[in-house]
Amino acid sequence: MKVSVDPGLCYGSAECVHRAPSVFAFEDGYGTVRPGREDTEDDPLIREAAERCPSQAITLAVAE
Known part of the structure; x- marks a missing residue:
């Protein structure tokens, strides 16, 4: 599965980091996917x- 966070939608609630800290990080006030965890x-x-995610900024897609 491919994981991504749209920086244009994310408003920095950090919900993702609280729920899955091994995959998501909080940088510069916004959620991101940790390098290598995409x-x-x-x-x-x-x-x-x-x-x-309150801003619906996280996308999950089937990896090809």
């Missing part, structure tokens, strides 16, 4: 972070 296994914590 491609990850399907994980319920990552899905929850995406579903509960």
